[in-house]
Amino acid sequence: xxxxxxxxxxxxxxxxxxxxxxxxxxxxxxxxxxxxxxxxxxxxxxxxxxxxxxxxxxxxxxxxxxxxxxxxxxxxxxxxxxxxxxxxxxxxxxxxxxxxxxxxxxxxxxxxxxxxxxxxxxxxxxxxxxxxxxxxxxxxxxxxxxxxxxxxxxxxxxxxxxxxxxxxxxxxxxxxxxxxxxxxxxxxxxxxxxxxxxxxxxx
Ligand SMILES: N[C@@H](CCC(=O)N[C@@H](CS)C(=O)NCC(=O)O)C(=O)O
Numbered sequence: 432x433x434x435x436x437x438x439x440x441x442x443x444x445x446x447x448x449x450x451x452x453x454x455x456x457x458x459x460x461x462x463x464x465x466x467x468x469x470x471x472x473x474x475x476x477x478x479x480x481x482x483x484x485x486x487x488x489x490x491x492x493x494x495x496x497x498x499x500x501x502x503x504x505x506x507x508x509x510x511x512x513x514x515x516x517x518x519x520x521x522x523x524x525x526x527x528x529x530x531x532x533x534x535x536x537x538x539x540x541x542x543x544x545x546x547x548x549x550x551x552x553x554x555x556x557x558x559x560x561x562x563x564x565x566x567x568x569x570x571x572x573x574x575x576x577x578x579x580x581x582x583x584x585x586x587x588x589x590x591x592x593x594x595x596x597x598x599x600x601x602x603x604x605x606x607x608x609x610x611x612x613x614x615x616x617x618x619x620x621x622x623x624x625x626x627x628x629x630x631x632x633x634x
């Protein structure tokens with residue numbers, strides 16, 4: 432059985448758990464307790480040499496990096512969550528890159544500040560807000576046109592944006608998102624998926 436080494440509250444672990452849930456791949460979550468520093472212990476470094484989570488072991492096949500794992504699981508499930516049309520697939524990849532380079536880092540500043548008790552300087556939060564507004568504006572333009580980020584179908588691109596968005600919506604940064612009605616419409620659609628409710632322990 433697929434073993435996911437991570438933590439149920441971890442953003443990157445949730446990307447993989449959600450992909451497994453959507454592709455109906457049964458898995459066992461092997462807890463890596465970051466409060467105890469398990470992610471920096473030799474046993475975990477052997478699975479994830481950067482000392483982060485998640486990592487997987489799929490019947491002897493080991494790998495790390497959440498987005499790469501998500502692509503592997505979707506591929507193994509016969510391509511669900513990945514559009515078959517080349518152009519829609521390219522758009523999915525575009526949005527995964529946007530999430531990696533233009534969303535995650537800025538969102539994390541608010542999440543550190545309000546969720547993980549790692550205070551950020553005001554100037555850092557101001558810069559993160561400005562950058563997040565640019566990205567949300569770009570998402571808004573896309574989501575005005577399409578139901579999901581890569582087009583008409585829910586895909587890995589949506590999954591990659593979900594964990595940070597879930598946390599942001601629990602912080603004062605939710606008023607930043609509230610200014611983007613199509614982003615909010617998308618969020619309200621995807622967060623109600625039973626797979627997401629199960630992934631975040633609300634199922
Ligand atoms: N690029 C990696 C990033 C993994 C990552 O930063 N994971 C976080 C939890 S969401 C972590 O392990 N943080 C602990 C640390 O960096 O020490 C991935 O996508 O898997």
